[in-house]
Amino acid sequence: MxxxxxxxxxxxFALHRAGDLAAAARLYDQALAARPRHAAALHYRGLLAxxxxxxRRAADLxxxxxxxxxxxxxxxxxLGNALQKAGRPAEAVKALETALGLAPGDxxxxxxLGNALxxxxxxxxxxxxxxxxxxxxxxxxxxxLNLGTVLGxxxxxxxxxxxxxxxxxxxxxxxxxxxxxxxxxxHLGRGGEAEAAFRRAVELxxxxxEAQGGLGVVLEDKGAAVAAEGCxxxxxxxxPSAAAPHARLALLLLHSRRSAEAVTLAQAAVALEPGNAxxxxxxxxxxxxxxxxxxxxxxxxxxxxxxxxxxAAFTALRSLRRTACDWRAFDADEARLLELSxxxxxxxxxxxxxxxxxxxxxxxxxxxxxGSLATAPAFVHPKPGxxxxxxxxxLSGDFRYHAVASLVAEIFERHDRSYFxxxxxxxxxxxxxxxxxxxxxxxxxxxxxxDRGHAEVAARIHADxxxxxxxxxxxxxxxxxxxxxxxxxxxxVSWLGFPGTMGADFIDYLxxxxxxxxxxxxxxxxxxxxxLPECYQPGDNRRPVAxxxxxxxxxxxxxxxxxxxxxxxxxxxxxxxxxxxxLLVAVPGxxxxxxxxxxxxxxxxxxxxxxRGIDPARLVFAPPMPPERYLACLGLAxxxxxxxxxxxxxxxxxxLWAGLPLVTLAGDTYVGRMAGxxxxxxxxxxxxxxxxEEYEALALALAGDPARLGRMRAHLARRQGGLFDAGRFTQxxxxxxxxxxxxxxxxxxxxxxxxxxxxxxHP
Numbered sequence: 001m002x003x004x005x006x007x008x009x010x011x012x013f014a015l016h017r018a019g020d021l022a023a024a025a026r027l028y029d030q031a032l033a034a035r036p037r038h039a040a041a042l043h044y045r046g047l048l049a050x051x052x053x054x055x056r057r058a059a060d061l062x063x064x065x066x067x068x069x070x071x072x073x074x075x076x077x078x079l080g081n082a083l084q085k086a087g088r089p090a091e092a093v094k095a096l097e098t099a100l101g102l103a104p105g106d107x108x109x110x111x112x113l114g115n116a117l118x119x120x121x122x123x124x125x126x127x128x129x130x131x132x133x134x135x136x137x138x139x140x141x142x143x144x145l146n147l148g149t150v151l152g153x154x155x156x157x158x159x160x161x162x163x164x165x166x167x168x169x170x171x172x173x174x175x176x177x178x179x180x181x182x183x184x185x186x187h188l189g190r191g192g193e194a195e196a197a198f199r200r201a202v203e204l205x206x207x208x209x210e211a212q213g214g215l216g217v218v219l220e221d222k223g224a225a226v227a228a229e230g231c232x233x234x235x236x237x238x239x240p241s242a243a244a245p246h247a248r249l250a251l252l253l254l255h256s257r258r259s260a261e262a263v264t265l266a267q268a269a270v271a272l273e274p275g276n277a278x279x280x281x282x283x284x285x286x287x288x289x290x291x292x293x294x295x296x297x298x299x300x301x302x303x304x305x306x307x308x309x310x311x312a313a314f315t316a317l318r319s320l321r322r323t324a325c326d327w328r329a330f331d332a333d334e335a336r337l338l339e340l341s342x343x344x345x346x347x348x349x350x351x352x353x354x355x356x357x358x359x360x361x362x363x364x365x366x367x368x369x370x371g372s373l374a375t376a377p378a379f380v381h382p383k384p385g386x387x388x389x390x391x392x393x394x395l396s397g398d399f400r401y402h403a404v405a406s407l408v409a410e411i412f413e414r415h416d417r418s419y420f421x422x423x424x425x426x427x428x429x430x431x432x433x434x435x436x437x438x439x440x441x442x443x444x445x446x447x448x449x450x451d452r453g454h455a456e457v458a459a460r461i462h463a464d465x466x467x468x469x470x471x472x473x474x475x476x477x478x479x480x481x482x483x484x485x486x487x488x489x490x491x492x493v494s495w496l497g498f499p500g501t502m503g504a505d506f507i508d509y510l511x512x513x514x515x516x517x518x519x520x521x522x523x524x525x526x527x528x529x530x531x532l533p534e535c536y537q538p539g540d541n542r543r544p545v546a547x548x549x550x551x552x553x554x555x556x557x558x559x560x561x562x563x564x565x566x567x568x569x570x571x572x573x574x575x576x577x578x579x580x581x582x583l584l585v586a587v588p589g590x591x592x593x594x595x596x597x598x599x600x601x602x603x604x605x606x607x608x609x610x611x612r613g614i615d616p617a618r619l620v621f622a623p624p625m626p627p628e629r630y631l632a633c634l635g636l637a638x639x640x641x642x643x644x645x646x647x648x649x650x651x652x653x654x655x656l657w658a659g660l661p662l663v664t665l666a667g668d669t670y671v672g673r674m675a676g677x678x679x680x681x682x683x684x685x686x687x688x689x690x691x692x693e694e695y696e697a698l699a700l701a702l703a704g705d706p707a708r709l710g711r712m713r714a715h716l717a718r719r720q721g722g723l724f725d726a727g728r729f730t731q732x733x734x735x736x737x738x739x740x741x742x743x744x745x746x747x748x749x750x751x752x753x754x755x756x757x758x759x760x761x762h763p
Contacts, residue, residue, distance in 0.1 A: 005035035013044060021048055039069035047078055055085035066095075073102035077109055080116055089120040107137035111146070118150050126150045141171035145180060152184050160184055175205035182214050186221070189482075191453055194218045209239035213248065220252060222453025228252060243272035247279050250286055257429075259289035270299075277307035281316055288316075293324055293600045311346045322354060322570040324600040327608065330574055341365055349475050353499065353671045354571055354646045359524035362669060366503025367526070369475060370485070373504070377487035378455070379462045384490065384745045390737055391421045393466035393489060394443070395457075396497060397428030397450075397478020403650035404472055404497050405435045406627070410540045410726040412442035416734060423464055425449050425457070428478035454482040461488035468737055471507065474498020491740055491750070494527060496537065499649065500670045501525040508750040509740060511733075512536045516670060516677040522752065530740075531754040533732040534722030535681035537649070537674070539657055541719070541726055546628040551636050555620050556593065561703055564593040564637035564660070566622070566630075567651055569601045571643040574608070576665075579696045580641060581612040587703045593620045593637055634658035638709060639702055644695075647675040656682050657724065661712040663687050663702065665695040681723040684712060732756070 012027030028045035031038055046061030059082040066075050080096035083089075096113035103109055114129030130147035133140060148163030161184060167177040182197035195218045201211035216231030229252055235245035250265035266283035273279055284299030297320060303313035318333045320326075337355050341347035345368030352365050394412070398404040415422050424443040427450055430436065440446035447464075449457050457480055461469060469489035473479030474497050484492060485506045494502055495511040503526050510517070510527035513536045517529050551558050563583060565572075584590050596602040606616035622633065631654060634640075640655045642648050642664035648655070652675040655662050664675035666688050676688040689695035702709055722728045735755045743751055 005031045005038050005041070008034065009038060009041045009044075012041070016044060016048060021051065024048060037068050039065045039072075039075075042068070043072070043075045043078070046082065050078065050082050050085070055082055055087075058082040059086045059088070070098075071102065073099045073106065073109060076102065077112055080112055084116050084119055089116060092116040093120055093122075105132075105136050107133045107140055107143070110136065111140065111143050114143075114146060114150075118146065118153075123150050123154050127154070139170055141167045141174060141177065144170060145174065145177045148184070149180050152180075152187070157184070157188060161188075173204055175201040175208045175211055178204065179208065179210050179214055182211075182218070186214075186218055191218055191221055191455060195222070207238055209235045209242055209245070212238060213242070213245040216245065216248060220248070222456060223449070223451040224453075225252060225256060225451060241272060243269040243276065243279060246272065247282050250282050254282075254286055254289055257289075259286055262286040263290055275306055277303040277310040277313060280306065281310065281313045284313075284316060288320055291598065293320065293598060296320060297326075311340055314340070315347060315351050319351070319570065322572075323568075324598060325569055325572055325604040325608065326600065327574050327604070345369075349500065349503070350498075353669075356645055357669070359521055359669050362500050363503055363524045363526070366475070366501050368503070370481070370502060370504035370506070370526075373482050373485040377506075378458060379486065379488055381487075381490040384467075384741070386745075387467065387741075389417075389419055389421045390741055391423065391465055391467045392737060393423050393425060393461055393464065393469045394472060395425045395427065395461070395469060395480070395484070396472035397426070397476070397480075398472065398497060399424060399426045399439050399446075400428055400431040400436050401433040401627070402428075402435075405439055406540055406543060407496060407538055407650060407653065408472070409435060409438050409442060410542050411538050411730050411733065412439060413542075414727050414730040416730075417444070420734060420737070423447060423466065425461060427457070427473065427480055450478075454480055455486065457483040458486040458488040467491065468493060468740060470495050472497040474500075474502055491744055493740070499674065501527060509736075511736065512670075513677055513681070514754075515680045516673050521668070528750040528752045530736050530752065532729075532736060533756050534729070535677055537653055537678060537723070538726055538729040538733075539653055539724050541724065543631065543657075544628045545658075546626075546632040548632045548635060549629070554593075554622065554633055554636060556591065556636060557589075559589070561587050561590040561639075562593050562637045563587075563590060563639055563641050563699070563703070564634075565641045565643065566593075566595045566634075567643045567646075567648050569594075569596060569605075571646040571648075572605075573643070573645075575692070576641075576644055577605070577608060578612060579692060579699075581609060581614050582696065583641075583699055583703065584614050584618055586700055590703065591618050591620050592641075593622060595624075596621045597624065630654075631658055634660050639663065639699060641699060642675050644672065644692075645669065646671045647673065649674040652678045653723070656684075656716055657719070659713050659716040661687060661702065661709055661716070663689065663695060663699045665689050665692060678723060681721055683715060683721055687712075 008027050008031035012024045016024035025048055028041050031041040042061050042065035046058045049061060050058035062075060062079040062082055066079055076095050076099035080092045080099060083092035083095055093116045096116050100109040100113055110129045110133035114126045117126035117129060127150050130143050133143040144163050144167035148160045151160035151163060164177060164181045178197045178201035182194045185194035185197060198211055198215035198218060201208055202215060212231045213235035216228045219231060220228035232245045232249035246265045246269035250262040253262040263286040266286045269279040270283050280299050280303035284296045287299060288296035300313050300317035303310050318337060334355050337347060341352060341361060347365060349365040349369055352362050412422060422443045423445045426448045466489040468491045470493045471484050472495060474494055475481060476497055487506055492507050493509045494507045507527050509530050510525055511532060512529050513532050516536050522529055556562055580592055602621045606619055609616050609619055634655055635658050637660055640660050640662040642662060644665040645667045647664055652662055656678055662675060666673050666676040679685055679687050689698050732755050739753055
């Protein structure tokens, strides 16, 4: 019987080596039926199962083999590999340590142990084994490749790059080595070199899904969205079981507003890797974009259940709750946000603006993000000399139907072309809107850079010889702070788009006014603050307005006192809403006119009103409407109630231009002082409150004093001051640019100043 088992094993082994796996498997099984404890048959039948992808059976068979004959290092080696594939990393490490103990100095055993340790997250130990494998076999390219990978995980970039280049030198045909090099170079911000590495990997192995996916990422980084999409689709076609390209393509489609397909792709990514919290975040974002608020919240909550420290999931969930005015976890959410920011700076600066954050909090967040972008200046700027015309570059992702566009359009049209040349650099989508066409026509040149990478954007700005680059985006959507960090212009200014400090040493100036950023706030801004003559924000007297509708057309009663607040619902808080409800109690028959972009917002606010004893019918919600009708509707309200701690900005501008008085509650941050700045410029500083009780009392007093409100409306109707005079505002802005350039020409560092004379400036 024993001899028969040996003969069957030998025949099976020969067939195995010849590649006839099915026949070999039958004979191995017959040998084991004849002798169940045939160690060699168990070992090689396990190897055959490994080749067929049956990791569990492979681990079981080879495990039985080593329990019978435990002195074969090759068997322990193969057992370790099978256990690793079967998802049993701790057991894999033990098996491979045994293999190495039986064959000290064996390069293969050390290499495999390094792989198991790497998979177990023990990077230092993995490094030692890869170095041992290299010492035993210096020409083993995979050992150099995996050493480079594990060094990269440890943040030892120069050593990692050296190891990967050595792997490529030893095996120039290795696509995986090129993929690893591409991933490292992309992480280091060397996008062009990373793209070359991924393209070489695709050339070496067109069927390598990782190479296609990696190339897609670097192409997306540089703004080549169409080419990136093609790579992601190729990666999915090559390996439909790979979750990452599904998720990346879903994000790409979300950015290009193709959310329906994004939902399908994100759902596939989640199904392929249900334990990946990040994929659930993407799935939630896709569902949110489709208007499926409950489903989006559920996806974010699943991500947090998988990873309670997943900051992206938490901030997305908090943001959606704020937009929907779902305040059931409001206090906990705000406390958690501040904790995350103060602990490790993991929260984006934009997220902090609506939170009860201090100027120090916002500075810290900006500095952390700016620090992650920090790089040596990529360009050399010539020594400044006299120039006939200052060349001003305006960089924005919001040259479309957006608040920033509405504020700057007339300024562009009014620039003095004899002294200034203006170039607009557009980073956002082309929505075909009238305001985009107006902006393009109002500039000397308009350049669409939305499909260009950070380095290309910076290179174009530098090639155009821009003297002063004005960043209108900061850290907002579609902005490119990474391009600005490359210092494409000798002077760089932040204005309007991001309402706060960027915390960046690559931004020289921040345009503000005396009220917006008072002297005591200067230490919380890394930029040098420039006070414009009257207000940081311009107005647009050329904005189109529709004929005024009747109140009844907007669901409003002619006899009711109408409080209004058309701020983004995400700015609202339970505290400010409670004040509003007390005002409705105090003013019988009054209504509160609000906007809601999603249905849950209105539902939740009605519920909150009822909980405070107010008939939900006293809340009136305006549907989305074109800007010209929205401006016409503003005049139907009696008094605008501002939000806090995040004030109205462009919305306050619209209200005052439409003649609607506004009561604001000023705070100590940029976003908490925007409406106060506008009221000061409009000549109505008495509408600025500095405490919640003062805010409530002021609003109540005005509601009971129609004559006073009438005088304020008449004052606003005259549209006096820089807020309503774009020509005057532009002159002040141009004076600021001239002063910045004079300081630069003198060889002095940027300095804070006030337009209109330094004597008026007392920091």
